[in-house]
Amino acid sequence: MFGDIPFIAAGILIVIGIVTIVTRHNLIKMVMGLAVVEAGVNLMLVATGYRDGGVAPIFTNAPSTDMVLPTVQAMTLTNIVIGIATTALLLSFVMIIYRKYGSADVRDMRRLKG
Amino acid sequence: MIWEFWSANAPALLLAIPMLGAFATPLIGRMGKTPRNLWILLITALTFVTSAVLAVEVYTTGPVIYTFGAAASSAALVSDSGGIPVRIIFNVDAMSAFMALFASFVGMVAAVFSFPSGKMESGRDGYFALLLLLLVGILGMVCTGDLFNFFVFLEINSLAGAALVAYRIDKGVAVEAALKYAFLSTLAGLLVLYAVALLYGQYDSLNIAVIAERMQFGFLDKVALALLLTGLAMKAGAVPMHFWTPDTYSMAPSAITAFLVVASQASLYGVFRVAFTLYGLTLNYVTIGWFIIILGVLSMFVGVSMAIPQKDVKRLMAYHAVSQTGYMLLGVGVGLAVLGDPVMLESFGLTAMEGGIFHIVNHAMYKGLLFLTAGAIFYQTGTRNLNKLGGLGHSMKWTMLFFVIGALAIAGIPPFNGFASKLMIYESVFAFNPLLSIIAMVVSILTLASFVKVFHAIFMGPRQERYAEVKEVPVPMLAAMGILALLTVLMGIFPQQIVDLVISPAAGALVDQGSYIASVMGGL
Numbered sequence: 001m002f003g004d005i006p007f008i009a010a011g012i013l014i015v016i017g018i019v020t021i022v023t024r025h026n027l028i029k030m031v032m033g034l035a036v037v038e039a040g041v042n043l044m045l046v047a048t049g050y051r052d053g054g055v056a057p058i059f060t061n062a063p064s065t066d067m068v069l070p071t072v073q074a075m076t077l078t079n080i081v082i083g084i085a086t087t088a089l090l091l092s093f094v095m096i097i098y099r100k101y102g103s104a105d106v107r108d109m110r111r112l113k114g
Numbered sequence: 115m116i117w118e119f120w121s122a123n124a125p126a127l128l129l130a131i132p133m134l135g136a137f138a139t140p141l142i143g144r145m146g147k148t149p150r151n152l153w154i155l156l157i158t159a160l161t162f163v164t165s166a167v168l169a170v171e172v173y174t175t176g177p178v179i180y181t182f183g184a185a186a187s188s189a190a191l192v193s194d195s196g197g198i199p200v201r202i203i204f205n206v207d208a209m210s211a212f213m214a215l216f217a218s219f220v221g222m223v224a225a226v227f228s229f230p231s232g233k234m235e236s237g238r239d240g241y242f243a244l245l246l247l248l249l250v251g252i253l254g255m256v257c258t259g260d261l262f263n264f265f266v267f268l269e270i271n272s273l274a275g276a277a278l279v280a281y282r283i284d285k286g287v288a289v290e291a292a293l294k295y296a297f298l299s300t301l302a303g304l305l306v307l308y309a310v311a312l313l314y315g316q317y318d319s320l321n322i323a324v325i326a327e328r329m330q331f332g333f334l335d336k337v338a339l340a341l342l343l344t345g346l347a348m349k350a351g352a353v354p355m356h357f358w359t360p361d362t363y364s365m366a367p368s369a370i371t372a373f374l375v376v377a378s379q380a381s382l383y384g385v386f387r388v389a390f391t392l393y394g395l396t397l398n399y400v401t402i403g404w405f406i407i408i409l410g411v412l413s414m415f416v417g418v419s420m421a422i423p424q425k426d427v428k429r430l431m432a433y434h435a436v437s438q439t440g441y442m443l444l445g446v447g448v449g450l451a452v453l454g455d456p457v458m459l460e461s462f463g464l465t466a467m468e469g470g471i472f473h474i475v476n477h478a479m480y481k482g483l484l485f486l487t488a489g490a491i492f493y494q495t496g497t498r499n500l501n502k503l504g505g506l507g508h509s510m511k512w513t514m515l516f517f518v519i520g521a522l523a524i525a526g527i528p529p530f531n532g533f534a535s536k537l538m539i540y541e542s543v544f545a546f547n548p549l550l551s552i553i554a555m556v557v558s559i560l561t562l563a564s565f566v567k568v569f570h571a572i573f574m575g576p577r578q579e580r581y582a583e584v585k586e587v588p589v590p591m592l593a594a595m596g597i598l599a600l601l602t603v604l605m606g607i608f609p610q611q612i613v614d615l616v617i618s619p620a621a622g623a624l625v626d627q628g629s630y631i632a633s634v635m636g637g638l
Contacts, residue, residue: 014308027293030297038304041304041307041308041311044311045307045311048311071314072314075311078262079307082266082269086269086272086296086300089273089296090293093276093280093296094293097293099286100285100286109293
């Protein structure tokens with residue numbers, strides 16, 4: 001039961017993020033919601049590779065051979081780097097929109113429709 | 115020597131060349147406009163030649179395996195790995211090679227079309243660097259045999275694409291479109307990554323072939339399938355996740371729009387790869403097949419009916435792009451729905467899939483051509499509004515000719531390529547379910563009606579005074595449109611040869627899950 005808590009937490013984070021994206025109108029908050037979804041996915045990835053009492057997967061002078069899985073950690077690191085790039089790009093878009101429209105509210109973004 | 119190295123490492127070079135080119139572009143851009151344009155032409159041409167070399171190898175000798183970092187790149191398994199591929203593997207089969215071939219071709223055409231820049235445009239070095247990165251993303255997605263790698267290239271594709279959509283920053287609307295695109299792509303990417311985590315947790319591998327071999331199709335696999343299909347269909351712009359396409363396609367520079375069509379098709383490739391290769395017969399193929407068919411029919415119908423009232427020419431074309439995506443989903447969906455029945459698969463399923471896959475490349479050609487003509491018109495007149503345009507047939511004769519070719523091809527009029535693939539879809543889908551085929555034909559007629567209106571609004575009528583100064587566009591733009599128009603005609607005149615040569619091996623590669631698995635797991 002306690003071993004499942006990280007997965008449940010990851011699920012809750014993803015739901016919180018998606019709810020934030022759907023219900024908030026401020027663009028910055030929507031980007032924050034996306035970052036929370038990403039954190040949830042990262043937690044999910046890392047939790048998949050965790051084992052109780054495991055050590056870092058470095059074989060030289062290892063105290064035990066119970067090791068956590070390095071592949072998912074590498075995947076998580078990659079996703080964190082990708083996430084930084086995406087968030088930076090999204091926030092710079094928000095900045096330009098604020099400068100041109102004078103608002104960062106999604107309800108004011110109505111110039112494209114049809 | 116160089117030739118051997120080149121052909122042996124073609125899958126790696128296919129990504130290395132445009133990536134190197136992208137990062138060197140800002141440096142070479144400091145030398146001036148002409149050296150930079152020559153550099154971009156060289157890089158895109160080299161990428162195209164590499165993909166052609168790869169395609170020839172795949173079509174003559176079978177799937178090419180490229181293991182990164184291994185002593186022998188063609189060996190997927192090493193003797194002490196316990197029969198599990200441990201490295202990132204590129205698994206290029208006929209379907210991948212076909213996608214890579216036309217993606218790199220459209221990339222080259224889009225680059226050539228972008229050479230003449232408008233008066234108000236700056237930052238062209240960054241533009242070309244991003245264009246090459248977008249090419250890297252697409253080629254990586256279609257070549258990789260590794261799920262996490264697929265996600266990384268999907269993100270490269272999304273980021274480069276979103277930044278390019280925002281290129282015309284001045285009024286802010288392009289940024290609005292780019293924000294929508296980036297937001298949606300990132301969310302789609304995270305859905306895909308979550309599914310990858312679920313699959314990795316169960317099968318201890320990221321390699322598509324290994325997961326396919328071990329696939330149980332339990333509850334978590336169904337969740338993963340739903341997430342993968344939703345994420346990738348969002349990126350491919352199928353109804354009901356199509357809302358970003360009109361904004362994005364209409365606001366991006368036209369050459370980029372033509373290329374974004376291919377970027378969406380790379381996601382469509384992802385849908386097919388997941389359904390056929392990753393899950394294959396284990397999934398409930400009739401249900402999933404019908405799900406894809408219904409997505410396709412909805413896309414066709416909603417796309418075309420939204421297109422008819424549009425006043426912005428590129429927005430109109432973007433809705434038609436949604437509608438045409440429906441044809442591809444319909445064709446391949448029919449193939450998936452009869453996957454488990456060898457008799458039906460043989461009699462019409464494979465033809466439907468061939469039609470769908472043939473339509474992918476045809477769409478890239480004629481839709482790219484149409485977006486480029488819209489770009490040429492915008493380049494000379496500064497507007498995309500159909501109510502303001504008119505009488506351009508007097509001054510832009512070549513553009514008019516290319517537009518007519520593209521419009522007839524999209525409406526499925528012989529002898530252009532759209533007719534060839536649509537006929538295959540009509541015939542085979544009729545054998546599956548006549549109603550679907552009739553809907554497809556009605557959508558084609560509506561498409562024709564819509565394009566007749568556009569043609570009349572832009573080119574017909576008396577010469578207008580405000581466009582008295584308008585001339586034909588510069589030579590590189592004409593060359594880019596001309597080569598697409600030529601291919602549109604040629605592929606319409608010789609459809610059977612093209613289907614036999616490239617399309618049916620591609621359809622066969624999708625259906626044949628066993629040989630995909632064997633190509634990785636077979637040889638030790």
